[in-house]
Amino acid sequence: MAASAQEKELAQLIVTSLNLEMTADEIEPEAPLYGEGLGLDSIDILELSLAISKTYGVQLKSDDADNNKIFSSLRSLNEHIQQHRPK
Amino acid sequence: MKTFAIRGRCAATPPPQSWREELARMLGARPRRIGTWAELGLYGALTCMAEAGEQALPPDAQIWLGSERGTYAATATVMAQMQDDLPMPLAFLQTQPSQLLALLAAQLGWNGHACFVAGTEPQALLRLAAAQCGAGGLLLGWVDEMQGGATNWLRLLPGGEVAGEGVALAADQLFAPGHTHVRIDGMSLRAFPSGAAILGEQGAR
Amino acid sequence: MKPVHLCGSGLACALGLDMKLALETLRQGGVAPSQITLPGMLGGSFPYRAIADSQKDWNERARQLVQRVAAEAGAQQAHNGVLFIATSSFDIGAVEQGGAQMDYRAFADKVATWLGWTGPVYAISTACTSSLNALIAAHALLAAGEEEEALVLGVELDNRMTPGGFAALQLLTRSDSKPFGAQRDGLVLGEAVAALRLSAREPSPWKLLGGANVVDGSQPTGASVAAVANMYRRALAASGLTAEQIDLIKVQAAGSPGNDAAEAQGLRDAFDTVPPLVSLKAAMGHTMGASGAAEIALLTACLEHDEWPRQEREIDAQLHVSLAAAAPENARRIMATILGFGGSHASVVLERA
Numbered sequence: 158m159a160a161s162a163q164e165k166e167l168a169q170l171i172v173t174s175l176n177l178e179m180t181a182d183e184i185e186p187e188a189p190l191y192g193e194g195l196g197l198d199s200i201d202i203l204e205l206s207l208a209i210s211k212t213y214g215v216q217l218k219s220d221d222a223d224n225n226k227i228f229s230s231l232r233s234l235n236e237h238i239q240q241h242r243p244k
Numbered sequence: 245m246k247t248f249a250i251r252g253r254c255a256a257t258p259p260p261q262s263w264r265e266e267l268a269r270m271l272g273a274r275p276r277r278i279g280t281w282a283e284l285g286l287y288g289a290l291t292c293m294a295e296a297g298e299q300a301l302p303p304d305a306q307i308w309l310g311s312e313r314g315t316y317a318a319t320a321t322v323m324a325q326m327q328d329d330l331p332m333p334l335a336f337l338q339t340q341p342s343q344l345l346a347l348l349a350a351q352l353g354w355n356g357h358a359c360f361v362a363g364t365e366p367q368a369l370l371r372l373a374a375a376q377c378g379a380g381g382l383l384l385g386w387v388d389e390m391q392g393g394a395t396n397w398l399r400l401l402p403g404g405e406v407a408g409e410g411v412a413l414a415a416d417q418l419f420a421p422g423h424t425h426v427r428i429d430g431m432s433l434r435a436f437p438s439g440a441a442i443l444g445e446q447g448a449r
Numbered sequence: 450m451k452p453v454h455l456c457g458s459g460l461a462c463a464l465g466l467d468m469k470l471a472l473e474t475l476r477q478g479g480v481a482p483s484q485i486t487l488p489g490m491l492g493g494s495f496p497y498r499a500i501a502d503s504q505k506d507w508n509e510r511a512r513q514l515v516q517r518v519a520a521e522a523g524a525q526q527a528h529n530g531v532l533f534i535a536t537s538s539f540d541i542g543a544v545e546q547g548g549a550q551m552d553y554r555a556f557a558d559k560v561a562t563w564l565g566w567t568g569p570v571y572a573i574s575t576a577c578t579s580s581l582n583a584l585i586a587a588h589a590l591l592a593a594g595e596e597e598e599a600l601v602l603g604v605e606l607d608n609r610m611t612p613g614g615f616a617a618l619q620l621l622t623r624s625d626s627k628p629f630g631a632q633r634d635g636l637v638l639g640e641a642v643a644a645l646r647l648s649a650r651e652p653s654p655w656k657l658l659g660g661a662n663v664v665d666g667s668q669p670t671g672a673s674v675a676a677v678a679n680m681y682r683r684a685l686a687a688s689g690l691t692a693e694q695i696d697l698i699k700v701q702a703a704g705s706p707g708n709d710a711a712e713a714q715g716l717r718d719a720f721d722t723v724p725p726l727v728s729l730k731a732a733m734g735h736t737m738g739a740s741g742a743a744e745i746a747l748l749t750a751c752l753e754h755d756e757w758p759r760q761e762r763e764i765d766a767q768l769h770v771s772l773a774a775a776a777p778e779n780a781r782r783i784m785a786t787i788l789g790f791g792g793s794h795a796s797v798v799l800e801r802a
Contacts, residue, residue, distance in 0.1 A: 174332075176276040200277075200669055203333045207617055210490040211329055219619040220634070220706070307664070314574075316551050319610070323545065326613050329489035336614030337669060340537060342575040342791030349792060350666025355676055358664040358793075359582050362539070362572040363553025372571060375589035430595070431569070 160186045164235045171231070174208035175201055186232045191225075202228060215241045245429040246374040247436075248381070249404030252296025254288040255419045258392035263287050270294070271351070279318045279338040282347055285309065285387040288395030289348055292383065296399040300353045305380030307348055307358035308373035313390050314341045314362060344387070356380075366418045370428045377402055386419065400426070410434035453591045454653035455799065457646035458746035459521030461514050462733045463498035463639050467521055468750050475756050479732055482625070482637060487609070487616050495621050498639030498734030499607060507543040511606055512563045514642040519564050519602065522644035526651075527568075530598025531590060533583035534560055534572045537738035537790075542608035560602070568596075577789025578662060579603065580741030584645065584797050585660045591649040592659075599647040603739030606640050611737065618670060620705060626735070628702035628728035629709050629772060631765040636703045639734020643743035655749060658688035660797030672701075672708045672788040677715020680794040684784065688798035695724045695798075696780040697773070699748050701788040702728035703735045712788060713768035725773040725780075732758040741787045741795070748785065752776060752801070 160168065160182075168181035171190075175197070188194045190202075197205070199219070206217040215238050217227070227237045256263070267287040268274040275283055289307075293299070301307070318338035322331040337343050345358040357376065361369050366386055373382050381401040388394045396419035406425045413435040418426065423435035463480060464471035474480050485497035504510035539556045543549035549556070557572045573583040580603040587599035605611075615621050615638060622635030647657060661683035665676035685692060700716070702709050716723050729744045736743050751757055760772040786796040 178274060178276065200333065200337075203618055204277075206619075207330060207332055207491065214490060216490055312554065313551075314553060319541065319544075319551050322610055322614065323541075326488070326609055330487060330492050330613050330617040331610070333614070333617045336610070336617055337790065339610065339614070340574075340576045340790050342578075342664075342789075342793055343669065345575070345664050346666040346669060346792040348666070349664045355663055355665045355679060357662050358575075359586070359662070360574050362574045363555075363557055364571055368569065368571060371595075372586050372590075375593055375595060376586065 158186065160231070163239065164231055167235050167238065168231055170208055170212055171205060174204060184231050187230050189230060190228050190234065209238060213238050214243045245427065246377070246402060247404055247406055247425055247427040248400035248402055249425055250398055250423065251401055252292045252298070252399035253419065253421065254292040254295065254395065254397040255421055256288055257394035257396060259284060259287060259395055277334045278347060281315055281317065281387060281389045282338065282344045284389055284393050284395040285344045285385060286347060286351065288387060288397045289383060289385055290351065292397035292399050293352065298399065301356070301383060302380040303354065303356055304378045305383060306356060306373060306377060307345055307383045308369055309341070309345060309360045310364060310366060310369040310386045311341065312363055312388050315339050317389060365415045367415045367428065367431055367433045370418065371431060374428050406436045410436040450592045451594055451649045453588050453657045454648050454651060455645060455655035455657050455749070456648045456651045456653040457523035458749060459518035459644040460641065460743055460746040461500055461518050462641040462736065462743055463500060464733055466500070466502065466517065468746065471747060472750060472754055472756050475732060475758050479759060482734070485612050487613055491619070492616055495612065495616065495623060496625060496637045497612065498637060500640045506548065507540065507546050507606065508548050511540065511604070515560060515563050515602065515604065518642045518644045519600065522600065522646045524564060524600050524644060524646060527598035527600050527646055528566055529568045530600065531568050531587065531596045532561060532564070532566050532570045533587050533599065533601045534570065535579035535583040535601060535603045535738050535742060536572065536605060537574060537576045537579055538605060538608050538611050541610050542606055545608055574738065575793050576791050577737045577740060578787045578793040578795040579738035581660060581787050581795035581797055582662055584657065584741065585662060587647050588657050588659060591647055594649070597649045601645045601647065601742050603641060603643040603742035605737045605739035606642065612638050622704060626704035626731045628704050628730050628761050629713065629764050629768055629770060630704060630761045631763045633704040633706055633709060633765070636705055637734045639736045641733065641736035641739040641743040643739050643746045645742050645745060654802040656800045658690070658798040658800050660684050660795065661687050662793060662795040665792040665794065668792055670790055672711040672715070672794060673792065674711050674714045674718065676792065676794045677712055677788070678718035680796055681719035684796040684798055690782060690798060692720045694782050695784055697725050697727065697777050697783045699744055699783065699785040700726050700728050701786055703730045708788060710768060713770045716770060723770055725777045726770060727760065727773050729758055731761060741785065745785050745799070748783070749799070752780060
């Protein structure tokens with residue numbers, strides 16, 4: 158399934174805030190963000206967490222037990238953000 | 245009093261126009277999450293190591309780094325970010341000059357003693373480094389991003405046979421080409437110019 | 450190599466404005482932390498171990514604290530010697546108030562002027578290990594006979610940038626610091642100004658035998674197990690001691706989930722039998738660049754005056770280490786360790802006559 162408009166917006170935030178050498182379109186919606194895949198590490202996730210809190214008002218904690226699931230892909234991260242976004 | 249042989253050097257005030265491309269080539273990728281000051285430091289240190297013909301630092305070598313203004317720019321960025329929110333984590337880490345020491349350690353595949361001395365003079369940096377230096381020698385650097393940038397490094401090994409007393413060396417000339425050995429005595433620097441009055445390895449034999 | 454003696458110490462921290470007050474506070478079971486409020490969604494209120502001094506002007510407050518602490522350490526006897534200033538935040542608090550430029554040399558000159566210092570001045574900044582690296586550098590100069598007197602001055606005073614950065618890295622707890630604790634969930638930061646006076650000519654019951662610092666670039670913000678073990682081995686070698694000769698180790702154990710575990714494992718790798726351990730982080734907070742000097746000042750005073758900071762009771766059983774509930778008897782050879790950002794792992798060795 159192709160990336161939705163929301164997912165594209167989030168992909169752009171990831172590329173910009175982490176200074177990645179790729180375009181937002183190149184982030185596969187279902188590919189893992191951690192390790193293999195985008196190759197992000199724990200410091201990147203902290204950086205991204207703060208960027209997301211500023212942009213979407215959603216708090217992501219580094220010690221959240223669900224982090225592996227939340228950050229498993231662009232799609233799951235976007236779903237988490239949309240669910241927890243202040244209405 | 246300690247005398248050092250200069251095995252590698254990077255004297256770049258300012259660095260060449262292509263330094264960022266050169267750094268990306270040496271690292272295999274463009275660094276994406278460090279600031280200009282740390283990038284300049286990496287560029288100079290890796291250039292110096294390449295000139296010395298060394299891929300990795302020996303475990304008993306030490307890295308000593310000095311700077312006049314250091315992470316000034318990163319600090320200003322973080323202070324601006326702090327106006328209405330927390331700073332970005334990577335921006336905050338960049339305010340700590342010791343991050344460059346860790347980057348160098350990782351890049352050189354090395355674990356060992358490294359230290360940052362803030363705002364002093366190059367000869368004072370060498371003095372402190374010399375007092376702790378072991379057989380593995382020093383990777384000694386001076387990095388600033390103000391006024392066009394500067395990244396100056398020496399790979400120094402202790403000892404080396406030199407004849408005579410050398411010539412007095414101004415602190416800002418420590419990294420400049422033209423001498424093969426340098427001596428630190430208290431706070432005074434002496435240089436032993438290439439060619440003249442040096443026994444070197446051949447002479448020692 | 451000349452012997453290097455620790456001849457005087459001074460301390461201002463959350464426990465009190467001088468050592469006598471700090472020991473008195475410890476005797477009463479410690480003090481509750483104050484609070485710091487940070488902006489943003491991940492900000493809010495965090496415990497903070499501030500020095501109880503109401504002066505609002507950063508420069509004036511720093512001047513008074515630095516002069517007071519240096520005098521307590523007997524700094525006037527070392528003015529012609531070498532001054533090491535150890536800090537991770539310099540005078541950022543003054544910059545935030547518009548009372549300074551971000552300029553290393555101007556900061557070092559300012560502190561030297563406050564002290565009427567006439568000898569050489571060096572500012573060491575290696576994040577949390579700054580004071581220990583300053584001690585190692587001072588030891589080298591004195592042992593080689595290049596200098597006879599040194600003062601290591603750790604300065605870490607109120608600013609918004611440091612707690613802000615730690616909060617952004619999600620390293621801070623909102624409750625309290627639990628060194629090696631089963632429920633540990635982060636650090637509590639603190640302020641300190643601490644001074645250690647070293648001399649190669651004046652006798653003292655305390656000797657600084659040496660130390661080691663190991664930078665490992667694999668973990669930008671945390672400790673590495675291999676580097677912790679390597680650091681202990683190097684520090685022992687530098688001081689001419691074996692692991693069995695160590696009577697007490699002051700650990701980092703700031704209460705961070707990952708770092709405390711790496712530290713405990715590194716200790717167990719370096720020592721077949723881990724010596725008695727003590728952490729001062731719960732009592733005074735993590736005072737970053739000042740912490741090495743501040744914790745050595747407090748620890749040596751505790752041993753001299755028979756005081757002991759209350760230690761975490763609910764230790765994480767998975768770490769297989771413990772904290773000493775009371776001072777070990779006749780503790781003579783003591784290591785003091787700080788781990789920090791930039792993959793820096795440092796320890797120094799002290800010997801009591």
